[in-house]
Amino acid sequence: MALRPLALPRQLVRPAARTPLLSQTPRHHLATAVPPVTQDATSSKGPTAMVFLNMGGPSTTSEVEDFLSRLFADGDLIPLGRFQSYIGPLIAKRRTPKIQKQYADIGGGSPIRKWSEYQCEEMCKVLDKINPESAPHKPYVAFRYANPLTEEMYTRLLDDGFGRGKGGRAVAFTQYPQYSCSTTGSSLNELWKWQTRLEGKRGGNETSAGSIDWSVIDRWPTHPGLVEAFARNIEDQLKTYPEDRRSGVVLLFSAHSLPMSVVNRGDPYPAEVAATVHAVMQRLNFSNPYRLSWQSQVGPSAWLGAQTSDTVQEFVKRGQSDIVLVPIAFTSDHIETLYELDLEVMEEANSPGVKRAESLNDSPVFIQALADVARDHLQKGERCSKQMTLRCQGCKSERCLEQKKFFAGEQASSLVL
Numbered sequence: 001m002a003l004r005p006l007a008l009p010r011q012l013v014r015p016a017a018r019t020p021l022l023s024q025t026p027r028h029h030l031a032t033a034v035p036p037v038t039q040d041a042t043s044s045k046g047p048t049a050m051v052f053l054n055m056g057g058p059s060t061t062s063e064v065e066d067f068l069s070r071l072f073a074d075g076d077l078i079p080l081g082r083f084q085s086y087i088g089p090l091i092a093k094r095r096t097p098k099i100q101k102q103y104a105d106i107g108g109g110s111p112i113r114k115w116s117e118y119q120c121e122e123m124c125k126v127l128d129k130i131n132p133e134s135a136p137h138k139p140y141v142a143f144r145y146a147n148p149l150t151e152e153m154y155t156r157l158l159d160d161g162f163g164r165g166k167g168g169r170a171v172a173f174t175q176y177p178q179y180s181c182s183t184t185g186s187s188l189n190e191l192w193k194w195q196t197r198l199e200g201k202r203g204g205n206e207t208s209a210g211s212i213d214w215s216v217i218d219r220w221p222t223h224p225g226l227v228e229a230f231a232r233n234i235e236d237q238l239k240t241y242p243e244d245r246r247s248g249v250v251l252l253f254s255a256h257s258l259p260m261s262v263v264n265r266g267d268p269y270p271a272e273v274a275a276t277v278h279a280v281m282q283r284l285n286f287s288n289p290y291r292l293s294w295q296s297q298v299g300p301s302a303w304l305g306a307q308t309s310d311t312v313q314e315f316v317k318r319g320q321s322d323i324v325l326v327p328i329a330f331t332s333d334h335i336e337t338l339y340e341l342d343l344e345v346m347e348e349a350n351s352p353g354v355k356r357a358e359s360l361n362d363s364p365v366f367i368q369a370l371a372d373v374a375r376d377h378l379q380k381g382e383r384c385s386k387q388m389t390l391r392c393q394g395c396k397s398e399r400c401l402e403q404k405k406f407f408a409g410e411q412a413s414s415l416v417l
Contacts, residue, residue, distance in 0.1 A: 048134045049162055049170035049212075050127070050374060051153060052120045053187040056143025057110025057334050061100045063146065068092035068099060070145040074186055078298060079261060106338040113148075115332035115361055116141045116175065119370060126371035134169070134378050142191065150190045154198055157212065163199055165210035172216045172407075173374060175331045177226055178255075178276060179219040180269035181392060182262055185400065188216065192403040216384040216407045217377050221272040222279040225369025230276075230328065231283040232365060233357040237324050238288070240355065249322040250289050250315060252308065253277045255329035256336060257294035260302040266392035270304060276328055292328075296336055309345050312354060322353040331366070333359040383409040389416045
C-alpha cells in the first residue's frame with residue numbers, strides 16, 4: 001500500500017486547539033519529513049537481509065481500524081482470555097474514532113514506517129562499510145500490526161532471491177531494545193509462523209532445503225551506542241533550562257507499560273528497561289534526580305505503574321515543575337511520543353518547565369549504534385542471545401517454546417526451557 005506523505009516541516013506542527021501557555025514554547029517533536037536515503041553497498045559475500053521488527057503504526061487514519069483489530073487480537077500483547085477473537089474486534093471498532101482523531105492531531109498518521117525504513121537503510125549503508133564480509137546488507141521492515149506486515153516482508157524476501165532453494169542469510173533485528181514476550185516475542189512468533197507456512201516442511205517445523213538461514217538480535221538494552229544516543233538527547237534538552245536550575249531538573253524516563261499478568265509471569269522487560277535507565281544515568285554521571293514511569297495502559301486490568309501522566313501531575317503539584325520526559329523504550333517517534341506525551345501529558349501539566357527529550361529518529365549516533373549491534377552479531381555467529389533460550393517462568397505457551405527452538409537452532413535448541 002502506498003504511503004501518503006506526511007506534509008510536516010521540521011518545525012512544530014500543532015493541532016488547532018492548544019493551551020496559550022504551551023503555544024509559547026517552540027517544540028520539535030511531531031512527525032517530520034525523513035531525509036532521503038541512498039544505498040551504498042560495497043558488496044562482497046552477501047547479501048544479508050536485515051529485517052527490522054517493530055509494532056508499527058497506521059500511516060493514514062483510514063488504516064487505524066485494521067491496525068487496532070490486529071493489536072487487540074494479539075494475546076501476547078494484550079491478553080483478553082479465551083474470548084479474545086470476539087472481544088478484540090469489538091474493542092478495536094469502539095476505539096477507532098478516538099484513535100483516528102489522535103493520529104489526525106499528529107499529522108494524519110504515524111511516522112514510524114518512514115523512520116523505520118530510513119533507520120534500516122542508513123544502518124545498512126554503515127554496515128556495508130564496517131562489515132564488508134557480509135555485504136551487501138539489504139534493508140527490510142516487518143511490522144506486527146501495520147503495513148508492511150510480516151507476511152508481506154517475507155514474500156518480498158522470497159521474491160528478492162532469498163530462500164526457495166537458494167538459501168541466504170537474514171537477521172531479525174528487534175527495534176524494541178528491551179525484550180518482552182508481548183513485543184519482541186510476539187513479533188518473533190509471527191515471523192516463525194510465516195517461516196513455517198512459506199518454507200517449512202509439511203507436517204512439521206523442519207525447514208526445507210535452501211530455506212532462509214535466520215538469526216535474531218533479540219535485545220540490546222545497555223549497548224553503549226544506544227546509551228550514548230539517549231544521553232546526548234537528554235543533555236541537549238537540559239541545556240534549554242537556566243544554568244542555575246539545570247541540575248535540579250527531574251529526568252522522567254517513560255516506557256510502555258505491561259499488564260501485571262505478563263509481569264508476574266516473569267517477563268524480563270521491566271528489568272531490562274531499568275537496566276537501560278541505569279546505564280544512561282551512569283553515562284550522565286547521575287547529574288540529575290530521575291525516576292522510571294510507565295505509559296499507555298489499556299483496559300481495566302492491573303498494569304505496571306506508576307503511570308507517567310500521574311507522576312508528572314504529582315511532581316507539578318509538589319512544586320517540581322522542571323521535568324524532562326525521556327521515551328526510553330522507543331527508537332523513533334510515534335503516537336506514544338507525539339500524542340500521549342506531547343499532547344496529553346505535557347498539556348495536562350500546564351507548565352513550561354515540562355519538556356521532552358528528542359526521540360532517536362535520525363540521530364547519527366543511533367544509526368551508528370544500530371550498525372555496531374548488527375556487526376557484533378554477525379561476527380559472533382550466534383543464532384540468538386542465551387537469554388532468549390529461557391522462557392518466562394510461568395510461560396505455558398507451546399508456540400513460544402517452538403519459536404524459541406527454531407531461532408536457537410539445532411545446536412542450542414536443547415537449551416530452550
